[in-house]
Amino acid sequence: MNFSLSRATLIAEADLVGIAGERAVCDRRGVLYFPDLRLLAVSDLHLEKGSSFARRGALIPPYDTGATLLRLQSVIADYQPRIVVSLGDSFHDGGGAERMHLSFRERLEAMMAGRDWFWVAGNHDPEAPADLPGETVRELAIGSLLFRHEPSKMRIEGEISGHLHPCARIVQRGRSVRRRCFAGDGGRMIMPAFGAYTGSLNVLDRAYAGLFRLETLMAYMLGAERIFAISGSMLRPG
């Protein structure tokens, strides 16, 4: 097994972002990895969103859970984390874990095996997911970091959250580019939604009011090959 080598090639020193003194990688696939803690954070998986819609009559393709798990599997295989924190809204609704197809459940359990897995409670899934291992928590403090689903109104240095599904938009040469992004100001970080059917909300929207120190706000926009760090002053609403 050659974890250290694969991790070393993945993480260039320059790609590290500081959050309250901890070093983290904003991975272009939308996960946050803390090499020193060997901790992988992922947010807003919204598993079984497709079937949740289907239940109400919108028969959108049932492949979202499979697609999301496949991508999660690939980042876990790359980083081989010791701890995985799923930052809430892991399932689109309370019945999601129960509805999940057996093959998906098995795939998920295989990923969870051999590591500490935390389900942070979200607004879509306040209860522990049915019949799945892992520990369900309201929030989780590790070192100087605090993991929770919704960003708190009060400023908490080192808070890692999700819930808002941030995206950012720039206009360059008359053309508009919108991408999911990590939004951070050095003190706190809001993670992009990971689920295949999750939409996004611009970081300049009112919902984010007061959350960031605007002068140090950075959007780490997800690109096809890499992350693009864009300063807050270049971002556009909408």
Place this chain on the structure above:
Amino acid sequence: MTEQPRLAEQNAAVLLPEPFVRWFGEKGWSPRVHQLELLANAQGGQSVLLIAPTGAGKTLAGFLPSLTELANRPKRKPGQAHPGIHTLYISPLKALAVDIERNLGKPVEEIGLPLTIETRTGDTPSHKRQRQKLAPPDILLTTPEQLALLIASSDARRFFEDLRYVVLDELHSLVTSKRGHLLALGLARLRAFVPGLQTIGLSATVAEPDELRRWLVPQNPPGDMAGLITVAGGAKPDISILDSRERVPWSGHSARYAIPEIYEAIKEHRTTLLFVNTRSQAELLFQELWRANEDSLPIALHHGSLDVGQRRRVEKAMADNALRAIVATSTLDLGIDWGDVDLVVHVGAPKGASRLAQRIGRANHRMDEPSKAILIPANRFEVLECRAALDANYLGAQDTPPLIKGALDVLSQHVLGVACGGPFDADLLFEEVRGAAPYTALERETFDRVVDFVATGGYALKNYERYARIRQNKDGLWRVSHPRVTQQYRLNVGTIVEMPELNIRYVRQGRGMAGRGGPVLGKIEEYFAETLRPGDNFLFAGKVLRFEGIRENECVVSNGAGANIIVPSYAGGKFPLSTYLAEQVRGMLADSDRWKLLPEQVADWLRIQQEKSVLPKRGDLLVETFPRGNRHYMVAYPFEGRLAHQTLGMLLTRRLERAHARPLGFVATDYSLAVWALDDMAALFKARKPSLGQLFDEDMLGDDLEDWLNESWMLKRTFRTCAVIAGLIEKRYPGQEKSGRQVTVSADLIYDVLRSHEPDHILLQATRTDASAGLLDVSRLGEMLSRVRGRIMHKHLDQISPLAVPVMLEIGKESVNGGANDTLLMEAADLVEEAMGRVE
């Protein structure tokens, strides 16, 4: 036709009931030949297609069979059940239905006919709808969407059981779209209710009348046709091309050079109708005309993005003859009566000969007087195109688009609608659907997949059985599984899917985003609003507006000013050049004898091209190459319209990329396209790496097309439309936006997931078919590539040729979306790095 008039006149008294004969007499009119002929056919039990120009009394002709039959109807006895609808009239526009109610009501009243006429549109209040269900009018005027809704109700069979006639107005415009597919399916359903139903189609002149004749009658087995009555055009229109004193520009679409001359023409006429091809052109022209309007003539603007109230005011002023000129887009194309127009000015090339004929028909709604029209070409190629269209209109050539096969998303919607109306048997429904002309060739396997899609989404992963919208019961019939399904269907019926739009909300200047409560000026496409920066000025509804920002589903604006004004672009507003006109333009280029019909400056342009380069023969494709700056250019002249050229440009750049020519971009117009590269493409062609023939080989429509398609935004856009029509995702309604992007599932995400997991899904199949026919115009490109095989003429030049100038001037105006949005992100990120050093 020669025998018919006498025959028909003799028959007038026989065919028409006495009150009608008297009414015609009182008016000092006599029934027109085609009106009687249609009546005779209908009374003989035949369905009929009437092709006639505007002003030929088409409407009355269409209703005569119904009116005469209703006049002879015995009176209802007390206690007898209220009869159902007798005649259904369907038009593409709500406004047209309202217009007909007025125009038909008059003769009905004067003749003293005991019958009721009512409209039913999206605007009809619900109490009136309910009343119509209980006591149906004799004649119901409605739209295809409303018909779909009526069919989907459980009492449809009872409602329509007395139906005798369906009158379809502006049939030529209905049949070419998905609305036409929905309507054809609805008609098939009506025939299942009432097998003896007769149809009467009213149409402007079309290229293939037989297509419409088949459309009007059941096609299972295929081949039957409705009767045909054709009324020859009235007086020959008086059309001229503006021979400007000014210099006609090389490129562009504004026709700004001609404003003083257009203004003069407006002053010399009573009412002028000015047609343009796109909303942006309408805005620009309107602005320029007012700048020149020293006499403050009442000149108005009308296009589809304007607020409805505003449009209605303009329409009313127009009908009252209170306007001297009106600038309009295709919203005014159809046969509504618009007062006394005595001049039509067509700014920009008409793009199709039939479209030109229909638009000119606007002027002077009386058949016996010649219509007067002036064509204003906006650039030199458009001069050629105008000339070609003008020749065509005199020759009576027609280039209406051919009908396309019935869309599967529309069929899905219909199947669900049928289920909402009551249980159905799949075998019977299949036979019924095949009776609708667009679906004659539908295969059973495809139909079954559509039913499966409607039931559970039709996925290979059978996860949704328990959520099925329709279920097959033990009796073999399919039924809706839950009342909610019917509610959802009713909210989503129809085939018109708008692109996401934002309301334009006006606030007082200086209030910025804090301003509230001003009027809504209209709508603007979201993607345009997204390219604006606060403080940018843009043109809308004839005003210069300052962009303040986006708030929820609104684009907030205030009074603007300044020199750098942006004109919004509207997707889908541009018609491609018709195949017929393209052929004519190529013919004109090749034949120097015809140049003498052209303005001197344009003929000169062609002569110089002849000297400096070459002009292609009629069937040939000319490809020029030349260096310029530190780039190498290739310009090709297929004349196949912008859509086909864009697709071609996309595919050529991919190929040149593989040939290591390092292409940088391309730009396409209706007439030609230019590709530029870092390497010398002429040298590559010479070394046959690849040869020009290989580069333009038809095989580019195989894998290259497939690869590119899958990543194309056009496909995503098309998918969204298909998914909404098929009922996979719901329509967006104003106000829903507030629930926020993160709550709904966007069509793009669904597309991505479906494409990677089930690329052969029926909805993706429907999407690809649509995109090939629509935004990509693949079929036209294919025909062109096969036509020019072995007939490509390469001319290498030291410098740009006169013919290449127009397309070269477009470079930079329209940037090419090569898909690599990451490059833009990179630039933005680099700017930050430049300014602040490496980000930590």
